[in-house]
Amino acid sequence: MTAQALIDTAQALVAGDKGLLAMDESNATCHKRFAKLNIPQTEDARRSWRELIVTAPGLGASISGAILFDETIRQRTSGGATFVSALEAAGIVPGIKVDTGAKPLAGHPGETVTEGLDGLRERLAEYAGMGARFAKWRGVITPGAGLPSRACIEVNAHALARYAALCQEAGLVPIVEPEVLMDGDHFLARCAEITEETLHTVFIQLRLQGVLLEGMLLKPNMVLPGQACPIQESVDEVADATVTCLLRTVPAAVPGIAFLSGGQSAQLASARLNAMNARFASRLPWALAFSYSRAVQQPALDAWKGDAANVGSAQKALVHRARCNQAARRGDYDALADAPKPG
Numbered sequence: 190m191t192a193q194a195l196i197d198t199a200q201a202l203v204a205g206d207k208g209l210l211a212m213d214e215s216n217a218t219c220h221k222r223f224a225k226l227n228i229p230q231t232e233d234a235r236r237s238w239r240e241l242i243v244t245a246p247g248l249g250a251s252i253s254g255a256i257l258f259d260e261t262i263r264q265r266t267s268g269g270a271t272f273v274s275a276l277e278a279a280g281i282v283p284g285i286k287v288d289t290g291a292k293p294l295a296g297h298p299g300e301t302v303t304e305g306l307d308g309l310r311e312r313l314a315e316y317a318g319m320g321a322r323f324a325k326w327r328g329v330i331t332p333g334a335g336l337p338s339r340a341c342i343e344v345n346a347h348a349l350a351r352y353a354a355l356c357q358e359a360g361l362v363p364i365v366e367p368e369v370l371m372d373g374d375h376f377l378a379r380c381a382e383i384t385e386e387t388l389h390t391v392f393i394q395l396r397l398q399g400v401l402l403e404g405m406l407l408k409p410n411m412v413l414p415g416q417a418c419p420i421q422e423s424v425d426e427v428a429d430a431t432v433t434c435l436l437r438t439v440p441a442a443v444p445g446i447a448f449l450s451g452g453q454s455a456q457l458a459s460a461r462l463n464a465m466n467a468r469f470a471s472r473l474p475w476a477l478a479f480s481y482s483r484a485v486q487q488p489a490l491d492a493w494k495g496d497a498a499n500v501g502s503a504q505k506a507l508v509h510r511a512r513c514n515q516a517a518r519r520g521d522y523d524a525l526a527d528a529p530k531p532g
């Protein structure tokens with residue numbers, strides 16, 4: 190695999206106005222979301238849900254790549270196609286989540302380090318053989334009283350860079366995802382401080398470990414006040430703070446930044462991305478795109494409820510959210526028209 194092939198894939202994933210769809214929830218996370226809607230927490234329900242997504246008519250017009258989970262990349266549609274081939278047929282590049290989850294960080298109560306480096310070279314080779322062209326690894330940074338520790342930021346940045354280097358060796362584009370959580374009551378300024386320190390540390394490690402910046406994508410949080418913070422800044426203030434932080438920390442060689450949604454409502458995730466592109470796109474060195482899970486999937490999951498009779502309406506809801514975020518990439522998202530309807 191040449192460097193140019195990595196660069197081509199990274200650029201393709203953020204080309205034009207498309208973005209990524211994260212559908213890589215672990216079984217535990219998937220079950221949490223199913224449980225709220227009384228959807229059976231079974232392998233068959235998980236497969237049906239993911240089939241609904243990969244076969245949604247027209248999804249490829251707004252989604253460039255989809256991130257699968259280990260179970261999902263091995264599954265097939267009821268028609269017998271692998272999910273990988275169903276995505277390829279829709280013009281969507283298949284990717285794979287390769288971390289094995291955030292585990293308690295020894296000696297640091299309340300903090301985690303993401304695991305999955307052991308055996309990663311072999312797993313990446315297997316996924317590449319199954320058709321994956323990019324990968325994802327999420328490190329979690331938790332704001333709190335006296336948190337995050339410097340240790341937490343360092344170990345997660347180190348692991349992200351080790352993962353990214355192994356991906357590029359295997360010919361897969363690494364999506365590097367350091368997530369500063371929005372849980373808690375911290376102010377936006379605190380999130381800005383933590384995100385800036387985290388991204389700065391991540392890029393030091395990426396450089397130290399020889400990761401080709403042109404052949405990777407960054408998947409950060411937006412700079413937001415904690416969900417329980419009494420002061421919730423406007424859409425434009427969030428856009429300003431986020432772009433300021435990224436301009437300070439993300440080298441221009443990185444082709445694209447694809448945000449996670451992190452628990453924002455579907456509408457806010459679209460509106461904030463829209464504001465960033467509408468206000469700053471012409472001045473930014475990288476594409477600002479999306480790689481949402483909840484902010485694209487949740488309205489569709491609410492519509493599906495595990496009932497085969499609702500597949501069509503759920504697919505419409507999914508494609509609608511993908512199109513809203515596609516419009517946000519152009520700075521064309523109409524928040525008023527998309528406001529949730531009463532009742």
Ligand code: 13P
Binds near residue numbers: 366484
């Ligand atoms: P959310 O958009 O729901 O935060 O998920 C993105 C993701 O991939 C988390 O790792």
